[in-house]
Structure formats: C-alpha cells, structure tokens
Amino acid sequence: MKVRFLVNGEKKTFEVKPDEYLLDTLRNNNYKSVRRGCETSSCGICTVLMDGMPVASCSLLTAKAEGRHITTVEGIQEDAELLAGFFGREGADQCGYCNPSIALACYAMKRELKDPTDEEIKAYLVGNLCRCSGYSGQHRAIRAYLEVK
Numbered sequence: 001m002k003v004r005f006l007v008n009g010e011k012k013t014f015e016v017k018p019d020e021y022l023l024d025t026l027r028n029n030n031y032k033s034v035r036r037g038c039e040t041s042s043c044g045i046c047t048v049l050m051d052g053m054p055v056a057s058c059s060l061l062t063a064k065a066e067g068r069h070i071t072t073v074e075g076i077q078e079d080a081e082l083l084a085g086f087f088g089r090e091g092a093d094q095c096g097y098c099n100p101s102i103a104l105a106c107y108a109m110k111r112e113l114k115d116p117t118d119e120e121i122k123a124y125l126v127g128n129l130c131r132c133s134g135y136s137g138q139h140r141a142i143r144a145y146l147e148v149k
Ligand code: FES
Pocket: 035, 036, 037, 038, 039, 040, 041, 042, 043, 044, 045, 046, 047, 056, 057, 058, 059
C-alpha cells in the first residue's frame, strides 16, 4: 500500500506493508537517526514527532502517519546542536545512542510546557531512557536548553 506524509517538511510517498511500523519505514528509507531499541514502547529510543508530539515509531503503524507531519532529528538541527552543546558542558555526553530521541522529546517539551518544574521535566521524559547515564548531567543540560528563549 502507498502512504503519503511529510518528513521534515518534505512530501514523501512510501510503499509499505499494511502491518509495517513507522520505525521500519523510516530506517528502510535511510532515516537512520531513528534508532531501534526495545520495540515494545518502553525505551523511547525510536521517538519521532508526529504533528509536533513525541511518538514511539516502533509501535505506530506507518499507515497511521498518512497526511501527518513527521519530524526526525534532522528536522530540528539547530535545537539539537544547542542541546548537544549543553550536554557537553554538563558532562552528559556518553555513547549518544539516545541523543536523537532525547533531543526530539526536549524540542517538543519546550513548545508544550511553559517554565516546567524539575518534576515536570522528569515526568515529560519518563518514556525516554538512557542506558548510559545517571540522568543528573542530562537534566542540568536539558534545563539549560529549556531556559534559552
Ligand atoms: S524502540 Fe520504540 S520504545 Fe523502545
């Protein structure tokens, strides 16, 4: 079946199987920044934005993206670089496998929550796991990113 949607603002048409997940469609079409983790909606590594909201692409049928706006980290380069700078400054840089998904979730949070508390930040990111860190450096970096107007 054919499915049409926007990826990072570009109109795309994909030939997919009816039971194909968005993670596979994107990776099969060279959007390799969208990463594979648990494939059970638990780790958030496969996060993309659909109409600006974070979704687990491992659990979203590609057919459900018809007509929607999908954003990968390539679509938020400026913000991803800004956040990466804060990660470096706070010593939160590790293997980087989760970085695209965390950047997308933080980008969405920045637009959705106004002046979030530490607890609200943690609650927003509860579905985005990092296998490397203890999160406190990440949290400081994310707070600094959110404070940039
Ligand atoms: S790979 Fe999708 S939530 Fe873990």
